Amino acid sequence: MDSKTLVEEAKKAREKAYVPYSNFPVGAALLAKNGMVYHGCNIENAAYSMCNCAERTAIFKAVSDGIREFSMLAVIADTEEPVSPCGACRQVISELLADDVKIFLANMKGDVSEWTVKELLPGAFSPKDLEG
Numbered sequence: 001m002d003s004k005t006l007v008e009e010a011k012k013a014r015e016k017a018y019v020p021y022s023n024f025p026v027g028a029a030l031l032a033k034n035g036m037v038y039h040g041c042n043i044e045n046a047a048y049s050m051c052n053c054a055e056r057t058a059i060f061k062a063v064s065d066g067i068r069e070f071s072m073l074a075v076i077a078d079t080e081e082p083v084s085p086c087g088a089c090r091q092v093i094s095e096l097l098a099d100d101v102k103i104f105l106a107n108m109k110g111d112v113s114e115w116t117v118k119e120l121l122p123g124a125f126s127p128k129d130l131e132g
């Protein structure tokens with residue numbers, strides 16, 4: 001699967017967003033190495049801190065299915081520039097996506113920027129740092 005197709009999958013996922021507070025739907029699609037595509041949308045809540053971003057939803061769905069090996073992640077929103085993941089998502093991405101996973105940030109106008117995990121959060125803490 002190519003990045004363009006994955007961005008289209010993220011666009012489909014965006015349609016499921018539950019965003020009564022921000023009215024800002026975001027979609028994500030995470031391609032696992034086994035070929036599965038995990039969709040994620042943002043899901044908000046009256047307790048604002050409980051809001052879950054689209055990319056974290058996709059990652060948590062995959063990990064909760066026992067899937068840990070991925071090749072690409074796409075995220076899309078209706079933004080001027082390609083959507084920018086929040087700090088929490090950057091940390092989750094750094095921890096659960098290997099360094100070689102390609103990340104595509106997109107907007108509805110068709111702009112797409114490609115990132116590496118390290119570029120999204122240089123110096124992120126990782127469980128490997130806990131080893132001796």
Ligand SMILES: O=c1ccn([C@H]2C[C@H](O)[C@@H](CO)O2)c(=O)[nH]1
Binds near residue numbers: 024026042051052075
């Ligand atoms: O990359 C992003 C950026 C924002 N949001 C969500 C969080 C909140 O629901 C809304 C406004 O920030 O968009 C995402 O899901 N992913």
Ligand SMILES: [Zn+2]
Binds near residue numbers: 053056088
């Ligand atoms: Zn986020």
